[in-house]
Amino acid sequence: MAEDDHLYFSADEAAEHLGVSRTTLYAYVSRKGIRSEKAANAKERRYWKADVLAVRAAKGARGIRATEASGISAVSALTLITQQGLFYRGSSAAELAENASLEAIASLLWNADEDAVFTRRLPRLSGRFGKVVALFDNDGLADRASVLLPVLEADNPRSFDLSPLGMASTGADLVRSVTAILLRRTKVAAEPIHEQIGKALALSKEWTDLVRRILVLSADHGFSPSAYAVRAAASVGLTPYRSVAAGLALAAGRYSAFGRLDAMSRFIGELTEAPDPQSIIVRRLREGEEFPGFGGNDVYAGEDPRAQVLLAHLDKVCSRDQAFRRLKMAITTVAEVQGLKPDFALPAMFVNRRVGLKAQDFIWLLGRTVGWVAHSIEQSQFGARDRAPYAYVGDLPGNKR
Secondary structure: OOOOHHHEEEHHHHHHHHOOOHHHHHHHHHHOOOOEEEOOOOOOEEEEHHHHHHHHHHHOOOOHHHHHHOOOOOOOOOEEEEOOEEEEOOEEHHHHOOOOOHHHHHHHHOOOOHHHHOOOOOOOOOHHHHHHHHHOOOOOHHHHHHHHHHHHHHHOHHHHOOOHHHHHHHHHHHHHHHHHHHOOOOOOOOOOHHHHHHHHOOOOHHHHHHHHHHHHHHOOOOOOHHHHHHHHHHHOOOOHHHHHHHHHHHHOOOOOOHHHHHHHHHHHHHHHHOOOHHHHHHHHHHOOOOOOOEOOOOOOOOOOHHHHHHHHHHHHHOOOOHHHHHHHHHHHHHHHHHOOOEOOHHHHHHHHHHOOOOHHHOHHHHHHHHHHHHHHHHHHOOOOOOOOOOOOOOOOOOOOO
């Protein structure tokens, strides 16, 4: 069995999922764009699972057509999520995290030339930007950015260029601006984003590189609720500034991972400051408390591969770090007693704390703005959509009791 067999259907499986004969399946390869290739050590071909499922959804009343009826496309070429890891436009996110900058990932997801969008020309900041920054200085990154993005949009008229290149250029301005907001600066810089953070926080080369890796691995994670919000905003012709603001609003929700950051940060603090992390786990078990940062991602059957990648690198960089050793001990204990694996947010928040950032200034959010801009660009290519139909299930006129 090939390592990537889970990404494909056999001919019989594909035909069964589509409810068609094998002959019709063969026709779908050319008519509906189902990709196939010859299976290793077999005479038959195998069929790309994502394509088969997309065609099946398009045939029914639900799935893609139901989603697209609302103006939001459920078809994307941005990020493939597998149990083995993420792939940004077909490239392994884990491999990209070894060397790529966030700017390179942005250019990949935005399908744009990095030199053409991340130029030395910086977004214009008016005097009111600094005034608003001062007013919201004590708020978290999501709240500060939500307030400031409309200001940036108004100060930069080219943000209303909704061509793919125009939106990508706006995206570069936006990501650089959010970096300035994160660092509480009133000027935008052109240096690589991870280097800006490293210099501002006086980080070593190793910790600056950890920041870069988190930014890359945070860039996108498919159709999360916040991504749907971004695409809904883009579907009515809003700029990337407004679309990303919609993503920020949903990301801060109580049931999102970002909405539980303070609890996760406190939990990490308990674990890494206690002489015996296992005692913290036992106490939480006895008192029926949750384990923030564990088992909160239902996308993966096992461990979050992004967490695996980040923890593996932390092993190399922090092997003698007492706080990290305590975190690893806690991860092992939770796995043994609860069967829970760490989410990507757990080691990412550990790094966030160690570099001196507050929980609500989570660098994950900066990385995710890249993916939100990508969703905004992709969705905008579908153009304007009609009002969505819906099914009314309330009382009928005259029948209300």
